[in-house]
Amino acid sequence: MYFGLSEEQEFFQDNVKKFLTDNASIDEIRKIANGEGQELQAEIYQGIINLGVNALLVPEKYGGLGLGLLHAVAISQALGNGVGPIPFSGSYVMAPLAINLGGSESQREKLLSKIVSNETRFGIGLSEFVGAREDAGLEIKNNKVSGRALFVMDAENSDKIILSTKAGILFFIDSKDKNLTINKLSTVDKTRTFHELVLDKVDCEVLEESTKDIEIVKKVIDAGRIILSADTLGASESMIEKAVAYSKERKQFNRTIGSFQAVKHMCAEMAADLEPCYSLVWQAAHSFEVDSIKESRLLACQAKSHLSEIGKSISKKATEVHGGMGFTDLLGLHYWFKRIGLNRQILGAPEIVREEAAEIQGFNQ
């Protein structure tokens, strides 16, 4: 029995962590956040691709590594930890899963191998399936899509974008289609990108299996939620480490502030809140691969909503431990705060996700 990450998963995780420590310092993150670091961002992206993250979830049959969601979780923790300014949850977790589960055999062959060779980069937008804001939504008529999609993930520099109808039919479009308008949304989180898509009779290709089973899009969302909870887990872990380190350096009243119980207790509370989260997220990823939909979806929903709550509380307390410095742009702590804040809302805020968890258990009749 082993309830934790395997050696190989830790190996992957450490590589990504080390890569980000070496190549994405706070100054570099700031440049990228301010829109001045496109070359830098491209280098970081290439470095992560060289580690093999694009091939991770693609089955061996299509040239990928054929690994499971727990591997992706290990990497997502590392990306959250270093606020990695690269596409991952959309391009390399949700998109390959959507194609693998929703595509026909010929679509899988055609598309998945191109993810592995990095010839095709996918964005994905499922926000309207979870809960449409501003009455956004997409409709397919005569193989053309019209409508609007908000908070599309990893659409920047993408070649194709996977979307869904409200009925859960998955399809993809070309990012360069002349009838498609892409607007970058200015969110608080500048380490990742989110876009609004306006479609006016855009050509699309439906992922064929997805027309038969609404569970496919739901399963892709489960995976996305688990990955986002892992990102929050990693980001929260990093915020605690920073707060503890700062409290050991900063002096007031001739003492390091970390020797005051008021500060120590805040740090202890953060650690006590976060420790049980590791196993919850890992168990959710494990369950995604092996358990029934009922069991695994409950875990995915609870991981997403619980980590959203814990992350919110930790990002507040860790900032407070830093005092005035925590509030400044100088320290850059806010990149973690905002990343956690965005993870909380995307693919379903906690209340929405908990209602789904209640539904799975047959609570709300």
Add this chain to the structure above:
Amino acid sequence: MKSFISNLKNDILCKRTRNKMLSSYLSSEYFGFDSNPHASACIKCQVSGKRYKAFKKEVEAFCIKWKGVSFKNESKSALLDLAGPISEKSGKNISRSEWQTILIENGYFARSIPKEYGGYGGEPDIIKSRIIATEFSKHKVPNAMGGQGIDMLVPTLLEWGTEEQKQKYIKSTLHGETIWCQGYSEPNAGSDLANLQTKGELIDGKWVINGQKIWTSTAQFSQMMFCLIRTEPEASKHAGISFILIPMDTPGIEIRPLVDMTLKAGFNEVFFDDVTVPEENLVAKRGEGWSVANSVLGHERGSLANPNATMNRLNTLINLMKEETIDGRRLIDVPSYRERLLQVQGKVMAVQAHSLRLLSSKINPNQNVKLGGMIQKLVGTELRHELEGLAIDIMGELGTLYEDDPNVRDGGSWQFTYMYFLGLIIGGGTNQIQKNIISERGLGMPREPKVTVEV
């Protein structure tokens, strides 16, 4: 990288399969082990799978046989109430200590304690322990008795006791014949436990003890007390304490019950007036009592809020919310109540998954769970208090009923446990002390500077 991965792959599949076995015990359902593609090809997994499957059947048969067992002369102490579900009266009426003996003989209790000391003498096996716990809980068969003798004194004697002490006390404790209480806290030694003043002097080869202990649960039912006594008044605070065993029928001991907010006398004050016990009742050396006590406080902290009991309680709460109504509407259909239930469920699931991680670290020493272990008491007691409090909230006015009121739900257990866990938040090292431990020993933060006071 690809070759690295394929090398490790079979090993990972083994781990994955075993992991799956474990998570299936968690959900109390045995999953189709044989149909797992990896398991059907891997000899290692097949062998262990068959072994555990057979063991599960054996435990299941035992549970069916003993379903509905009840106990003669059950003493109504809070500690025994919490030891496990006590079933309704049935034909199978035996004493607690007979039950202990049956459990030990079958290897369902004291599994890894040597036979010579009255245990079963088996190899420790965490999956088997988990199967036992799960089957007992599923069939509502009472667990073995817990309490301070079994949970704290037995591990202490195994680690620190002389051969004579082990022979003399462990067997009768495991079999429920000797009940123990713990004499640690004093009126002026609570969070600052090492400040304890109860005095022991060695006079003519006997310890003569004077002083007072407080918060002594089960003192009134106990035959023995394990006690921290200041025997070296000249030594420094922590080095002056010894660990001494005291028979409770020794002349000079007075027990006064202390009624707590649950209105039960769960605790006592114990007074010592020239209480005299033999010299050989000392465990370890003179002045080593602080180290002895600390090695066992960890056991207590781990056992105060069992995650499986918390999960059972959550399931009871869910059923309650399906049965109870307001204006004819089921409570679980009230969105604000349901939202709170789901919030608590997330926390309970996290804590339960965490307990599996801690369990797994016991057989995988490379897993670092130092911090993970330290947070258990703090997180577990706070969560249980919150859960019990939620049940009271959803019942509203009905939630305030207590004791023998004819309308009380679940025997008043929600109010009782709500208050009881507030006691546990304070007891066993207050949760504020826990936060000091987590921050200082877990996160490496500096200790509070010592304030020097002139006396």
